[in-house]
Amino acid sequence: xxxxxPHAIAVGGVIGITAAIGLITSRAPVxxxxxLYLLLVLWLAARWGRWPAVVGSIGAFVLxxxxxxxxxxxxxxxxxAELLELVVxxxxxxxxxxxxxxLRRTRATAEALARESRALYELATEALRSSEVTVxxxxxCGRATELRCVDRFALVAVEYGLPSPxxxxxxxxxxxxQAGWSHENGRSVGIAVRGGAVTLMRTxxxxxxxxxxxxASGVAVMGMDADLAGPDELRMLAALIGLADLxxxxxxxxxxxxxxxxxxxxxxxxxxxxxxLSHEFKSPIASLRTGLTALAAPQAGLKPDQRxxxxxxxxxxxxxxxxxxxLLALSRLEAGLELEREAQSFADLVAGATRGLRTELAANKxxxxxxxxxxxxxxxxxxxxxxxxxxxxxxHEWAPPNGVIEVGAAPxxxxxxAWVENEGPPIAIGDLDRVFDxxxxxxxxxxxxxxxxxxxxxxxxxxxxxxxxxxxxPRFTFTxxxxxxxxxxxS
Amino acid sequence: MQRALRxxxxxxxxxxxxxxxxxxxxxxxxxxxxxxxxxxxxxxxxDGFATLKxxxxxxxxxxxxxxxMPDEKDKVRALDAGADDYVVKPFGTEELxxxxxxVLRRQADVTAGEPIIRSGDLAIDIGRRSVTVDGKLVRLxxxxxxxxxxxxxxxxxxxxxxxxxxQVWGDYAIGDTYNTRYVVAQIRKKLxxxxxxxxxxxxxxxxxxxxxx
Numbered sequence: 001x002x003x004x005x006p007h008a009i010a011v012g013g014v015i016g017i018t019a020a021i022g023l024i025t026s027r028a029p030v031x032x033x034x035x036l037y038l039l040l041v042l043w044l045a046a047r048w049g050r051w052p053a054v055v056g057s058i059g060a061f062v063l064x065x066x067x068x069x070x071x072x073x074x075x076x077x078x079x080x081a082e083l084l085e086l087v088v089x090x091x092x093x094x095x096x097x098x099x100x101x102x103l104r105r106t107r108a109t110a111e112a113l114a115r116e117s118r119a120l121y122e123l124a125t126e127a128l129r130s131s132e133v134t135v136x137x138x139x140x141c142g143r144a145t146e147l148r149c150v151d152r153f154a155l156v157a158v159e160y161g162l163p164s165p166x167x168x169x170x171x172x173x174x175x176x177x178q179a180g181w182s183h184e185n186g187r188s189v190g191i192a193v194r195g196g197a198v199t200l201m202r203t204x205x206x207x208x209x210x211x212x213x214x215x216a217s218g219v220a221v222m223g224m225d226a227d228l229a230g231p232d233e234l235r236m237l238a239a240l241i242g243l244a245d246l247x248x249x250x251x252x253x254x255x256x257x258x259x260x261x262x263x264x265x266x267x268x269x270x271x272x273x274x275x276x277l278s279h280e281f282k283s284p285i286a287s288l289r290t291g292l293t294a295l296a297a298p299q300a301g302l303k304p305d306q307r308x309x310x311x312x313x314x315x316x317x318x319x320x321x322x323x324x325x326x327l328l329a330l331s332r333l334e335a336g337l338e339l340e341r342e343a344q345s346f347a348d349l350v351a352g353a354t355r356g357l358r359t360e361l362a363a364n365k366x367x368x369x370x371x372x373x374x375x376x377x378x379x380x381x382x383x384x385x386x387x388x389x390x391x392x393x394x395x396h397e398w399a400p401p402n403g404v405i406e407v408g409a410a411p412x413x414x415x416x417x418a419w420v421e422n423e424g425p426p427i428a429i430g431d432l433d434r435v436f437d438x439x440x441x442x443x444x445x446x447x448x449x450x451x452x453x454x455x456x457x458x459x460x461x462x463x464x465x466x467x468x469x470x471x472x473x474p475r476f477t478f479t480x481x482x483x484x485x486x487x488x489x490x491s
Numbered sequence: 492m493q494r495a496l497r498x499x500x501x502x503x504x505x506x507x508x509x510x511x512x513x514x515x516x517x518x519x520x521x522x523x524x525x526x527x528x529x530x531x532x533x534x535x536x537x538d539g540f541a542t543l544k545x546x547x548x549x550x551x552x553x554x555x556x557x558x559x560m561p562d563e564k565d566k567v568r569a570l571d572a573g574a575d576d577y578v579v580k581p582f583g584t585e586e587l588x589x590x591x592x593x594v595l596r597r598q599a600d601v602t603a604g605e606p607i608i609r610s611g612d613l614a615i616d617i618g619r620r621s622v623t624v625d626g627k628l629v630r631l632x633x634x635x636x637x638x639x640x641x642x643x644x645x646x647x648x649x650x651x652x653x654x655x656x657x658q659v660w661g662d663y664a665i666g667d668t669y670n671t672r673y674v675v676a677q678i679r680k681k682l683x684x685x686x687x688x689x690x691x692x693x694x695x696x697x698x699x700x701x702x703x704x
Contacts, residue, residue, distance in 0.1 A: 275562065279533065282559045286580035287492040293583035294499025314583065321581050343669035345676055347686030348694035354687070368687035372680060376672050382563055382697050407687070486669050 006048035010056035013040045018063040025068070034064055034085070038092060045097030049104075053093035061086045112232050119143070120239050127243065133251040134167055140247065141168030144222070144240045149200075149233050151208055152223030155244055157251070158183040163219065166248075171221060175210060179219040182212040190224065198238040200226040215245040217252040270335040274328060281324045288317045322393075326449040329386060330438070333456045339380040341461070343483035346370065346377055346409050346416060353388035360396045361405070364422075369408045376483040377416050383457045384480060390450035391420040391476050397443070398424030398474065415463065416482055421475040432467045454478070496529070499584035505591070513537030513545070520550040526598070527591050530574070532558040532565065540572055547573045553594040563697025567651050570698065575648055593704055597647045600704075608643040610691050610703045613682060615643040624682055634659060635678050638671070639702075642692065647704025649695040675700060 017040055021033045037060035045053035066075055069082060123143050127136030137155050144153035145168075154168035156179040163180035165171050171179070182189060190211030192199045200211070213220045220241055229237075295302060296310040347370050354361060354368075377384070388407075395405045399422040409418035427435060427442070434440050436455040439448035458465040458478045465478035497507045508523055510516050513534050520528060528546060532539030539556070546554060556569040556577040566577050575594050578587055600608075608615045612625040617640060622629045631639065637659045642650055655671050656664045664670055675694075679686050693701050 279559050282580055283492070283533075286559060286582070287495055289581040289583055290492060290499060290587075291495035293585065294495055294502065297499065297502045297584060299502035300498075317581070343667075343672050345672045345686060345694070347676075348672070348696075350687040351689055351694055352696040355693075368685075370687055376669060385696050483669060486667065 006044070006052035007055050009048070010040075010044050010052040011059055013044070014056055014059035014063055017060070018067060021064075022067060034060075034068075037064065037089065041089060041093045042096050045093055046100035049101045050094065050097035053097045054090065057086075057089040057093040061089055116232070116236050116239070120236075120243070123240075124243055127247060133247055133254065136247055137167035137244065137251070140240060140244055144237065145169070147233050147236060149225050149227075149229035150222055150237065151225060152210075152221075154221045155248065156180075156183075156219040156221060157248070158218055159255075166218065166251075168221075169223070175221060178210075179212055179221050183214045183219045186214050188213045191222065193238060193241060196238050196242065198234045198241070200224055200229055200234070213241065215241070216249050218244075218248040220244055267335075267337060271337060274332055274335070277331075278324070278328045281328075282321065285317055285321045285324065289314055289321070292317060323447050323449070326390075326447060326453060329383075329453050330449055330456070333453065333460065339383060339460055341378050341380055343376040344379050344381050344384065346374055346418065346480070349377075349379075349381070349385050349388050350407055352385045353392055356389055357392055357396065360393065363401055364396055364399050365402060365404045367404055367406045369406065371410060374409060375411055375416065375485075377480040378483040379461055379480050380457075384461070387454045387457050387478065388420070390454050391478075394450055394476075395420050395422035395424070398422050400424065404472075411482065412479075414482060415479040417477060417479050419475050419477040421470060421473060423473040425473070426469040427467055427474050429469075432469075435467050436465065451476075496587075500588070500591075503584075503588050511535070513539070513542030516542055517545045517549050520546055520552065524550065525552045527594055528552050528554045529587075530554055530556050532556055532569065540568065543569060543572045543574060553598055555590060555594060566649075566695075566698050567653070570649060570651050571653070577649075593647050597704055600646070608646050608702075610643075610646060613691050615639060617643070622682075629681050631678065631681060635674055635681070638674050639678055639692075642700060642702040646702045649698050649701045651699040653699075655699060671700070 014037070017036050021036060024030055024033060037057070041053050041057045041060065044056045062075065065082065066073065123140060127139055141153045141155060144150050152169035154171050155166045156163045156171070156176065157166040158164075158180060161180070161184065163176050163183065165176065178189070181187075188211070190201055190209050191213050192201065193213060208223050208225045211222045211224050213222070292310050292314040294300065296307050296314065298307075300307075302310070347368075350368055350370070354366060392405065392407070399405055403423040405423075406421040407419070408421075409416055411417070431442065435442070436451050437448070438452040440452075441448035454476070455465050458480070462481055463479035465476065467474060467476050469475075493509050497509055500507050508519065508525065510519050514537050516528070516530070528550065530539060530543060530546070534542060537545075539558075543554060543556070553575040554573065556566075556574040557580060558565055558569070558577060559580040566579075569577055575597075576590055578590055606616065606618045608617065614623045616622075620636065622631055622636065622639060638655060641655060641658050652668050652671050653665055656667065659674075660670055675692055676686065678684075679689065679692060682691055684691050691703055693703055695701055
């Protein structure tokens, strides 16, 4: 009915104009009134398109010919002039309608695009605003199924290679498996997206087919009817898929930051366990040492040989304390806790280590040879200090009484190369690498932890450590990274 | 531990008064007016740091924090919260006695208001802004002098990197220990100090620097 209305209007309009012309010419002879028809045809073409305009122009020609072209009252077409008139009318109708309809089509497309982008914009803001990405994804799936060519739309997340339905229509186990395959191999099925344009491929004509499209962090599964897919629909679908891709990625990022928080809290847990452990171990040793040293004081009034015994016991307690410290340090390294790197002076590290070992090192000659202008190193002070302390303690264990322990350092190729050397017996060639193994030791009394910790700390700083036999005795050489020099050095 | 400490300290002629909790310590400190308080951070009940904060208005006595935690952050936190020194368990009685004596000596110096601070043969004259080693004048840049002066004003006490950076450079420099390390190295060079075995400015691992009192 709606399609007939413009034609009826065309016919009505032509009759109306004929009546008007008849009325005017009966009063006064006015020439060229047939142009009124032209106006009508123009309007019809612009407003309704080609066919009403054609109907109008033919109607106009017929009526004009019948009523106003002599002999009036007949449909006779005489002479080329009248034929020409008809042709002109028809041509005007066709050309104008063509122009107008292309204009209308452009406008309709523009409006559709505006509508689409508005819908997308609303969906996107709504989706991005909702705190739960899954809610946003469900909204998106709902919007997609509103498209005529899409009869189902579902999003599948793939984590650790396992596909799991995330939002949208229900999927069968086989479909889920297919989605997993599609993601794993990066292959789409039944659909192709290239440069933001969607193309549908079909294998069975006339049937709804399931298409799979792998996205950055998931898969879109769609039940598609390619016959119903117009260009507007496909454009909208492409936009929705783009948005889904974005949202899935956002979900993955949120998921990963959640996991990072979990790891961080597990780091805190490890630290808490380690410090509680060290408390448990160290408190009794602390009581032991306080008591032993209190009794060893001359004021306590014990006999010299009794005091000597207490001093020896205190030395054992100190050793035990250091071993517990080594074990805890090792577990800290095993737990992979972060290093706190800062600019440090290597001389300060040496000073700290020698101060902690001053009782032991009193039995040796310590020779520290450091250049005046040694650059700062970028290390975790406590851990790096432990490397030096352990190497010095090891040197003390092996150096003969009054033997020289040499500590040196020099910048070399962008790192600081440092060494600790003693005058003890050489290390067997086959053991040069093994000395750094955990629990491996050359002595019955050693714990096999000291050098293992050195290796781990040095390597955690990106450095290397090696043992070699020099002319005087074994030397341990290791590297630390240099501290970056600030752009504005202090005056 | 408490009994062993009490015994050990009494041999060195200290008058020891022991309490079992932070609340008790704050109460007793106000009534008993000790010269030095040994505060174990691992207290039952009231947390060690909270006790430290509560102790400060209650007493003028020096506070030495005792901790079994190997964590340097706790030391820094304790010093920032007003502790005068710290000792890490386990320690020998002599070591503890030496620390207590040093803290007491410093307290006496502060009360005397000595304008010239000495560390071995190093002398820092705060009034005249001059630094001498063995009577010979040492020329320092303003930054170097400021850092040395601040350490001298707290001689014997560990001063944290953060405090030094704030006092000498300003808040913007906090966290950049390159500054302190570099300037201390320069000062040592000018004072003729051996950085690997320093006589004057001693490095406190993970904490900061201390001028030997």
